[in-house]
Amino acid sequence: MVILVMLASCDGEKYLSQQVNSIFKQKNVAVNLVFSDDSESKDSIDFLRNVSVELGVDSKKIKIIKGPRQGANANFAHLISSVDISNSxxxxxxxQDDxxxxxxxxxAxxxxxxxxxxxxxxxxxxRTMVCDMDLNPLFLSKGKPRPASFRNALLESIAGGNTMVFNQTTLALLKKAGxxxxxxxxxxxxxxxxxGTVIxxxxxxxxYRQHDANVIGANNGFIQKWYRLKKLLSNDFRSWVEDNIEALKPLVNDMTADSRLTYEGFVQLHDMRGWYRCLSRLFLFKKLGLYRQRRFEHWGFALAAFLGKI
Incomplete structure (x- = not known):
């Protein structure tokens, strides 16, 4: 049984060798690896090839494709659209740095x-074990105190992509999404x-290696809370919601009946503008049963709905 690992890279020479080594040292599974490399120079492609040679990895197990050079999210989207479902x-x-x-x-x-x-x-x-640059453990990432559901997923992701493993059906739906x-x-x-099922x-x-490039994403304390609050009360989160609504639109007919109603209500909440509709937004937020994993954050998002920031 083969598991295909999709790795988005960009100028990752500093830590990439350790990550690739850990991928090919996985126990009791056959692993293939596909890189989508966003680096500017050809030297990075040569580096990726050299890493596989140095680690003694069969070249047939590694594929390198050129990334779109539009940022990390576009790079992962490029991977999703490029890989063949039938191969794994x-x-x-x-x-690239875990x-x-x-x-x-x-x-998994x-x-x-x-x-x-x-x-x-x-x-x-x-969860991940957040470490410093030398992989000394710092703290565990957050757990999941409340159930996984679509009503939660509309407001947050509960885990990093670097922990995720999924089946062919999931990949097919991701390919179909925006x-x-x-x-x-x-x-x-x-x-x-x-x-579907979330485990x-x-x-x-x-x-998870914490360094200058990802310290906000990994930090479990005040810095991250302040960063999230700032994003929420600006229009950044609202913009993300708009993009997510568009990404989910092609999947409406694949949704369960309950999820479809929730999605339609969420679109209505997003489109409900004007200060005079603040109470209507708050009522709809509650009616839809949307929630965050942590109570304090949940009430913050209820306030965001009231203010029209969702």
Whole structure:
């Protein structure tokens, strides 16, 4: 059983060798790897090829494609559209600067194998161990205190793409969807909207390397909370919502009846403008049953709905 790992890279020479090494040292699974490289110079492509040679990886197990050079999200979208569904049973996203525990993919495969209806989307995801640049552990990423659902997915992603492994049906739906704001967020929305199964693992199998380029995304404290509040009260989050609505539009007929009604109500909430409709927005937010994983954040988003920021 082959798992295809989709890695979006861009000038990743500093840490990429460690990541690729950890991918090909996975236990009890066959792994193929496809890079979408966004680097400007040809030297980066040569580096990727040299890494595989240095690690003794069969060249047939690695494919390198040129990325669109439109940012990380477009790079992952390019990977999604480029890979062949029929070549693998399961698929995984990978960042370029993490390190995977040796049983990451095996655990994901075993948990996904318990989902018997392969015609429905299923996805495995979980927590990460956030580390410093030298991979010294700092803290665990947040857990999931409330259930995974489409009503939650419309407001947030509950795990990083670097933890996600999913089946062919999920990939087919991702290919059908529009351009995402974030590939991991879209994956969570797609699976929950279309009646699929989300498996969340509290045990971390990814060492998430925190450095200057990703410190906001990994930080679990005040910096991240302030960053999120700033995004929410500006129009950034509202813009993301608009993009997500468009990305989900091609999947309306694939959604469950309940998800379709929730999606339509969410579109209505987004389109409800004007200060005089603030109470109507708040009422609709509550009626739809939208929620965040953490209560404090949930009330912040209720306020955002009241202010027309969703």
């Amino acid at each position: 049973v399961y698929f995984a996203f990978s960042d 390190v995977w525990q040796q049983d990451k993919l095996c655990v 495969k075993e948990k996904l194998a318990t989902v018997y209806d392969i015609a429905k989307p299923s996805i495995y995801m979980g 351009m995402p704001v974030h590939h991991d967020w879209l994956s969570y929305m797609v699976v929950t909207a279309c009646g 969340f693992d509290d045990e971390p199998y990814v060492l």
